[in-house]
Amino acid sequence: MAEAKQIEKKAKKDAEKNQKPTLNIQPGERMRDFNARVEQEYKKNFIEAVRATKPVSQRKLKNRESRKQKKVAKKERVEQLYGGRDFDDLKDHVAFGEVADAPPTLTKIPKARGRNKELLESKTKEVTEKKEAADNKYESDEDENMKLLKASHKRKIQNMSASARKALDDERTRVIDHYRAKKAKKMVDSGLTPLT
Known part of the structure; x- marks a missing residue:
């Protein structure tokens, strides 16, 4: 999906590059100013033409190619480790003048990917266990035992002579x-x- 958009953008840029504007001298414009404007407009084309005619050494080409391969390999490695990019489709469309009252709250647990999957699962398990313990209002077994002891002690005192x-x-x-x-x-x- 993202690749298709990139290809589309590249095609648009190429079309814009190939479309050469026709420059005409403006009424009242001096020839010197017109020439400066033309040179400024076509400066990129001149530079590209000079680069194209310059011979590039084999070593430079080899280095460029190896850099490209390293970049691709790094991208693949990151994708393999973390499971790709998550946020491509999560863009907020904010209207002009919209005011944010507070930062967003995350209600969903993030999806575990790569190496962190087991760690995240264990942490979420701990959190849910703590939450259940808090619901019972006992932080540990000792607290529960103390509560039982106090209750039994009260019963003993009530039953005493x-x-x-x-x-x-x-x-x-x-x-x-x-x-x-x-x-x-x-x-x-x-x-x-x-x-x-």
């Missing part, structure tokens, strides 16, 4: 007081005033 619950509360307050005393001692040792 009043004396057992009081003993548990006393133990909890003793541990908290011990922690606060240790923290205050640490602050005094470092030269800070402990909070009361």
